[in-house]
Amino acid sequence: MIRALHPLFGVEVAGVDLRDVTAGDSVDALRALFDEHSLLLFRGQHLDDDAHLRFGALWGPIEDRSYGAMGAAPRMDNVSNRRDDGTIAGADDLATIDLMGNQRWHTDSIFLPQPALANVLAARVLSSTGGETEFVSTRVAWREMPDALRSKVDGAVLTHRLAHSRRDISQELYGRHRERFPDQRWRSVWRNPSNGQDALYLASHTCAVDGDESPAAQQLIDELIEFCTRPARVYRHEWQPGDVLVWDERATLHRGRPWPYHEERTLASICVTATERDGLASIRP
Secondary structure (H helix, E strand, O other): OEEEOOOOOOEEEOOOOHHHOOOOHHHHHHHHHHHHHOEEEEOOOOOOHHHHHHHHHOOOOEOOOOOOOOOOOOOOOOEEOEOOOOOEOOOOOHHHHHHHHOOOOEOOOOOOOOOEEEEEEEEEEOOOOOOOEEEEEHHHHHHHOOHHHHOOOOOOEEEEOHHHHHOOOOHHHHHHHHHHOOOEEEEOEEEOOOOOOEEEOOOOOEEEEOOEOOHHHHHHHHHHHHHHOOHHHOEEEOOOOOOEEEEEOOOEEEEEOOOOOOOOOEEEEEEEEOOHHHOHHHOOO
């Protein structure tokens, strides 16, 4: 049974225990919902790391968050302000500041040589207030975009740089990310091969249009993101313990929202890497 999360996209899927999903018809049914609705919510799951990784692997290769080659033993990469020693990173800690960068509209891994198909994100520890995650459909936005705006980017090749989204947050973060991640270039529209639907593919990491990094190009990028993220298009997810969200990185933008930074907020996260079956050819320059 499914229930709409937003009038334009996203569904809650009831009656499914993700620990019981297997390869074949079981995951194929969820993949069909994913391709159609772009965002899936499963409540009351309470997955441990092994179950989370096993479910993610049904969708494709799990991204190595060291951003190197795909690891032989995939691991979790929690989105958390809890340090390894158990203390909570403060609002002025560099790790927390980096998490604040995720409060800009983005799609994960657009700045990597192997972009993501999906994120599987699960609630582990929630703050007393705030910490929501917001989503929009760039498929819907592309369909509804005025021709005059669409024509400015249709067929363009966009450049993506993680450091770009951190440049006015922290110069230290900007420098770290700039050295670590080379620029990636992808076409502006990703076509879903399962249904032929197009979606605008960009993020706060997008820094150039056809190699142009001028203020005019940045203004166009900002205008596109603003159009996609108008309030009526936004689904805000208020997390509950046991929630698992799976979303299509090819066809959505998302962002985190602030929370009391002295409180722990931990979400368990894995990204699934896109493969040829997911339409990579449509975004290659």
